[in-house]
Amino acid sequence: MSPFLQQLRVTLKLHYRNRMALLYCYLFPLVFLLAFWVLYRHESVTLARHMGELLTVSVLGGACFGLPTTMVSERERGVWRRYRLAPVSTATLVASTIVARYFILVTAGLLQLGVALAVGMPLPSRPVGLLVVFTFVAFAFIGLGLVMAMMADNVPAVQALGQCIFLPMLIIGGIAVPLASLPDWAQRVSTFFPGRYAVEALQACVVGIGLAAAGFDLLALAIIGAGGCIAGAKMFRWDAQQRFAAGTGKGWVAIALLAWGVVGVMSEYRGRISAMAPAASRTRAQTAPAARPDAVPSATSVATPIPAKPAAPVTLSDAEIKTQGQPPKVATPERVPPPSETANLSPAAPPGPAAVKPADPPRAAGTAWQAVTTADIDRDLVFDRLPSDRGIVTPIAPEDEEPDTDTADHLQYIRENLPSWQPGQVADPVQRVRNVLYVAAVPDVMQLPVERYAAHVVYERLQQDIPKDQLIKILYWIALHPTEGDDKAVDELWALRFGNATADMQQTRERTALYAVKLLGRLLGKLPRPPS
Amino acid sequence: MPAKVIVRDLHKQYGGVHAAHGVSFEIQDGEIFGLLGPNGSGKTTTLECVIGLREPDAGVIEVCGLDARRHPRAVKEKIGAVLQTIALQDKITPREALTLFASFYRESASPPGLLQRFGLDEKADVAFDTLSGGQRQRLAVALAFVNNPELIFLDEPTTGLDPQSRRDLHAEIARMKRDGHTVLLTTHYIDEAEQLCDRIAIIDRGHIIASGPPRDLIAESTSMQSVSLTTARPLDRESVAGLPGVQDLAWEDTRVRFRTATVGETLSSLMRLLDERNVELTELQVRKASLEDVFIALTGDSLRH
Numbered sequence: 001m002s003p004f005l006q007q008l009r010v011t012l013k014l015h016y017r018n019r020m021a022l023l024y025c026y027l028f029p030l031v032f033l034l035a036f037w038v039l040y041r042h043e044s045v046t047l048a049r050h051m052g053e054l055l056t057v058s059v060l061g062g063a064c065f066g067l068p069t070t071m072v073s074e075r076e077r078g079v080w081r082r083y084r085l086a087p088v089s090t091a092t093l094v095a096s097t098i099v100a101r102y103f104i105l106v107t108a109g110l111l112q113l114g115v116a117l118a119v120g121m122p123l124p125s126r127p128v129g130l131l132v133v134f135t136f137v138a139f140a141f142i143g144l145g146l147v148m149a150m151m152a153d154n155v156p157a158v159q160a161l162g163q164c165i166f167l168p169m170l171i172i173g174g175i176a177v178p179l180a181s182l183p184d185w186a187q188r189v190s191t192f193f194p195g196r197y198a199v200e201a202l203q204a205c206v207v208g209i210g211l212a213a214a215g216f217d218l219l220a221l222a223i224i225g226a227g228g229c230i231a232g233a234k235m236f237r238w239d240a241q242q243r244f245a246a247g248t249g250k251g252w253v254a255i256a257l258l259a260w261g262v263v264g265v266m267s268e269y270r271g272r273i274s275a276m277a278p279a280a281s282r283t284r285a286q287t288a289p290a291a292r293p294d295a296v297p298s299a300t301s302v303a304t305p306i307p308a309k310p311a312a313p314v315t316l317s318d319a320e321i322k323t324q325g326q327p328p329k330v331a332t333p334e335r336v337p338p339p340s341e342t343a344n345l346s347p348a349a350p351p352g353p354a355a356v357k358p359a360d361p362p363r364a365a366g367t368a369w370q371a372v373t374t375a376d377i378d379r380d381l382v383f384d385r386l387p388s389d390r391g392i393v394t395p396i397a398p399e400d401e402e403p404d405t406d407t408a409d410h411l412q413y414i415r416e417n418l419p420s421w422q423p424g425q426v427a428d429p430v431q432r433v434r435n436v437l438y439v440a441a442v443p444d445v446m447q448l449p450v451e452r453y454a455a456h457v458v459y460e461r462l463q464q465d466i467p468k469d470q471l472i473k474i475l476y477w478i479a480l481h482p483t484e485g486d487d488k489a490v491d492e493l494w495a496l497r498f499g500n501a502t503a504d505m506q507q508t509r510e511r512t513a514l515y516a517v518k519l520l521g522r523l524l525g526k527l528p529r530p531p532s
Numbered sequence: 533m534p535a536k537v538i539v540r541d542l543h544k545q546y547g548g549v550h551a552a553h554g555v556s557f558e559i560q561d562g563e564i565f566g567l568l569g570p571n572g573s574g575k576t577t578t579l580e581c582v583i584g585l586r587e588p589d590a591g592v593i594e595v596c597g598l599d600a601r602r603h604p605r606a607v608k609e610k611i612g613a614v615l616q617t618i619a620l621q622d623k624i625t626p627r628e629a630l631t632l633f634a635s636f637y638r639e640s641a642s643p644p645g646l647l648q649r650f651g652l653d654e655k656a657d658v659a660f661d662t663l664s665g666g667q668r669q670r671l672a673v674a675l676a677f678v679n680n681p682e683l684i685f686l687d688e689p690t691t692g693l694d695p696q697s698r699r700d701l702h703a704e705i706a707r708m709k710r711d712g713h714t715v716l717l718t719t720h721y722i723d724e725a726e727q728l729c730d731r732i733a734i735i736d737r738g739h740i741i742a743s744g745p746p747r748d749l750i751a752e753s754t755s756m757q758s759v760s761l762t763t764a765r766p767l768d769r770e771s772v773a774g775l776p777g778v779q780d781l782a783w784e785d786t787r788v789r790f791r792t793a794t795v796g797e798t799l800s801s802l803m804r805l806l807d808e809r810n811v812e813l814t815e816l817q818v819r820k821a822s823l824e825d826v827f828i829a830l831t832g833d834s835l836r837h
Contacts, residue, residue: 078619
């Protein structure tokens, strides 16, 4: 048997004889998974929406703690020094170590995935793609682990170094804390960390469309992995007596850091801060208290519901819209039942009084959408605190940005078929608008390639279909009543080639409300770049 | 026949310390060559430069006719080594270790044969961390033989071993010589060097200060002999110090030690002195100079064990 295979065989055998290694590599990820499942099993959050994070944490632990700990402890014992006496190349030994670690990570990931499936997670949408992405993720983190192994002079140093990388990666690196809840600077910093790309790409293969949505992520992971492996190989130390600080090769750390920097700059240059962040942040947002079903929807971040004094109902004319700030023209409202009643649909059953209250301002409750006034809008909505179009929630591509060919084809298909899409033709105008907004919100939640462009088509369609003054009122109504109406239209999105849409409805409704506010802002001239 | 190992003007410095400072020696085919010196003298650094574990700052190293600095992998195919630390993973078994290391070489000995030769059959499949010190050392030697080497390097191989394991290893080294292997041995045990080595080089502070067969070294270094005696009553110090040829006198109540280059004349005078003082001699020992005496004579220091 070749030295490579023999070393690989022995490395794996020794790993499986080491109880502590098994504990860290296999048991801890399962504990994570099961703890998560136990905590959230009664809620709409599913494991599938978090597998990207869970798998990333497993790889991070196995590659950035397990690998360097093993290598450094063997180096300290003199095992690698003994290897050096033999006529075997460094590359052979390092390659077999990397492959062995990859095998360990894959088996740990499969075990984690298997247990997730056993407790009810649906099959990943792209299993082969998941393996491909997992390989890239493992490569990136193993590269990082190699660098750590070469930098650390002893095992305690591995632990210290690991924490220095592990914790920032979890907190501001896109793994454990929702990016959406972080300030802009932290979101920018996260583009330099591999964790963000790992979560996004893995998640795309668990619940999304797979590799098609993960091209940049894979490139980023490959660059980071290559940088780490090159630096690790160049800094390789056989002997514990060779201290890192005294070594001549420590400059190669710069190559590993450069890879991170290149990825971050590329991300910035390609606008990936907004394009790829949703995968990570959306998924993580599920665990955040703000996204719990009984919590105030995201729309409350931009809407400020205030108990209303009875306001005079108005009809908004174009002139009025153009002269914002002037007293609106008062008109007698047409008494119409609330939209949900008109459509003979039951409002979404609220989880409880406490959940409904914050979302439904007293002013609007029990009132019809036709009675909305500009005063209501001015009072209840602010437009300067919306998530950025280039941001990570409800992204909207610039007007002049061309999508890739496949995305353009899909958009064209949506554009052509949206007018005849059945949910877009229901009698109740509010439900109709809500249904059409789902066409933008669902791809946002599901991280589909069209997510940044779908809003354009949706806005076009709504402006063609609904008179402007009515549309303004309806959008306001939807923004303040995100839990009303039904969401059966989501099940009909297959007709627009969205596949089997399995988006989380709580999030979909939040995003629908946000897209409603964004369109409203454009119609009122309060937001730049109005859609055509 | 060309020398099996040639080292010329080897230099290795750590910071400002010269661990090897112009070290030169040759080892002939089939010879057991010892590098003798105290801890920190530079013998391990020298050995590790020769086997490719350390890159010397300067110097020529030829092993089996190959330039070891230019062709380290080719040299490694021809040599086996036992390092000071027996370094293997805790859970690896002797059989796995031998099989793994055998895969690293183009030509290798059979692991089962090595297990049998070094008495490890019964422990072939147990974890390394359950082996005794002697068993671990035998495994380390077995690993050195895994490629049927022409040349064996042993770096303080008996340090820390119990007497039985030490005797076993001495027997194994003697067998290496019988089998025609060339051996470079570092040690700080004088008796080990005297017993096992055909030639030795005494190294101190990075310099080789003497080299040759142990007996020649002793003969060349000094003709002094050591005398120790015990008397029934103490003698007076001045009288003993005044005997002809007495040097390095040491005194402890009734025990007296000194060295002399004229042992016959000194002992005659000593007997007369004892008669005159009517002091009974209870013990008398005369021995030739040892390697330690040689070392002291050469360096003015004693070997640091």
